[in-house]
Every structure is written in C-alpha cells, then in structure tokens.
Amino acid sequence: MAPYHIRKYQDRDREAVIDMFIKGTLHNVTAGFFHLLKQPRSFLLLLGGTGAVFLGTGSFLLSLLALSVLLAFLWQIVRYPFNWHVDHTLRTCMKDIKKSYLSDRGSCFWVAESEGQVVGMVGACPVSEVSRGKKHLEMLHLRVRTEYHGQGIAKCLTQTLMQFAQEQGYDAVVLGTLCYNYPAQRLYEKLGFWKSHVAFDSLRWRMVAIPFVYYEYTVPSSL
Known part of the structure; x- marks a missing residue:
C-alpha cells in the first residue's frame, strides 16, 4: 500500500482533479445501464x-x-444525465475550484496525494437553505482513482470533512449517492451517517430510473 496524505487543494492540482472527476463520474454509466x-x-x-x-x-x-x-x-439515455452533470459542474463550482471552495472559511476542498500524484478528492460547501436555523455542510465530489481503491482513502477524506464540519460549528453533514453505489453506502453507514431519504435528483435521473440515496451525519459539539 502506497502512503498518502490529505491536504487542501492547490491550483497545480486542477488538471488531475478535473480528470479524476470526469472519469469517476462516467465510470458509473455502465452500472447505471445495467440498473436500467x-x-x-x-x-x-x-x-x-x-x-x-x-x-x-x-x-x-x-x-x-x-x-x-x-x-x-x-x-x-443512461449517459445523458451523467454527461449533463459533468458539463454543468465544469461550468459552475469546478470552473474555479479555489473561488468556489476556498474563498470562504465555511467551505473547503481536499485532495489525497500519494507519491506526488493526486489520487483522491472531496469538496464541502454549506447548504444555503436549512430549516430551524441549522447549519448543514454538503459533501461533494468524493472520488478516488480506481487503482487506489481499497486503501482507505475515501474513508480518510470523509473523516477529514467530518472533522472540518465539527471545527466550523456545523450541525450536520449531508450527501447524496447513487442508489446502486453500495460500497459508498456501506462506508457512510460505518462512519455514522444515517439514511434520510431516497429521491430522484431531477427529471433527468427519473428518466433513467436512478434515484439518489441521501445521508446525514449529526456533528457532535466541539464544546
């Protein structure tokens, strides 16, 4: 197992992060096809x-x-929502990762580095609309290169985000994952996340019968 460490995103990581995001997203198309x-x-x-x-x-x-x-x-038909998601994300939050995730202390973006290569990533942004004055942090774009699966990198990235949520005074961490992404679901449940609901993210996903499973983690008080 190659050693790795987690650090904040830097501009020099952009090419590797974008490549990992695109490949990681489109890798799910085959499983989505068989699901359909x-x-x-x-x-x-x-x-x-x-x-x-x-x-x-x-x-x-x-x-x-x-x-x-x-x-x-x-x-x-199955490729359409995945391609749309890639295009939309590259035009929005990943157009300028530093501006989207590192310009405010309430959000962040981390990468996992091994032997000088970026092999994993995850982002965190505050949820703008939460009832009863609660502060929720959304976990986004958790990816690990295929050849580095099974080394605990996804777990370490998630725990880094969970620790950040506690330090920043968030009440909960929320996320959504594909209904057939069972390894991710097992990871989240082992880390203390609970399944809040299952829903289609949009009409695009409903069209291909792929709902998302949404999870929530209650952040313990840092006091």
Whole structure:
C-alpha cells in the first residue's frame, strides 16, 4: 500500500482533479445501464420492440438488429444525465475550484496525494437553505482513482470533512449517492451517517430510473 496524505487543494492540482472527476463520474454509466435494464419498463421495451419486429417480418436477424438498436438507445439515455452533470459542474463550482471552495472559511476542498500524484478528492460547501436555523455542510465530489481503491482513502477524506464540519460549528453533514453505489453506502453507514431519504435528483435521473440515496451525519459539539 502506497502512503498518502490529505491536504487542501492547490491550483497545480486542477488538471488531475478535473480528470479524476470526469472519469469517476462516467465510470458509473455502465452500472447505471445495467440498473436500467433491470427495470420492468426496459424489459417491456426490449421484449415488445423485438417481438413486434419478429411478428412483422418473421426474421430473427432483424429482431436481433432491433434489439441492438434498442440497447444502444438505452445506453445513450443512461449517459445523458451523467454527461449533463459533468458539463454543468465544469461550468459552475469546478470552473474555479479555489473561488468556489476556498474563498470562504465555511467551505473547503481536499485532495489525497500519494507519491506526488493526486489520487483522491472531496469538496464541502454549506447548504444555503436549512430549516430551524441549522447549519448543514454538503459533501461533494468524493472520488478516488480506481487503482487506489481499497486503501482507505475515501474513508480518510470523509473523516477529514467530518472533522472540518465539527471545527466550523456545523450541525450536520449531508450527501447524496447513487442508489446502486453500495460500497459508498456501506462506508457512510460505518462512519455514522444515517439514511434520510431516497429521491430522484431531477427529471433527468427519473428518466433513467436512478434515484439518489441521501445521508446525514449529526456533528457532535466541539464544546
């Protein structure tokens, strides 16, 4: 296991962080595709589409071609919300990471570095609208390079954020993760997060039947 340490983001990390963000996000497309295939509506579309072609033509070859076309269509449908998320994020909070995360003491962005290479990252921003005067910190963009999985980097990054939340006087840490990202869900639950609700983040995700699981962590008082 290569040693690593957690530090705040610097401008020289930008290329590695953006690359890790894009690859880490798009890596989820394949799992999202298989998740969609398991949904009844996808099964009906594939069965009904290929069945209709076979009944209309009597050709197995054309039926297989229709199946291929429908699978390609579903693949593109699944890619859409992930691509949108990448494009939107690069135009907003990751356009200028220092300005978005390090210009205010209530937010931050960390990277995990190993042997001079950035191998993990996570960001934290205050939630603007919280009821009853509570202060919530949102965890964003937790990523670890695939070849460094299993080394405890994601856990260390999350704990760093949790400690920051306590030092800054936040009441809770909140986050959302894909419904099929079970390793992340197990990590959060081991660290004391509890599942608050499951919901579609937008119509884009509802279209591909991928809800998010939202978690919350109650920050202990630093007093």
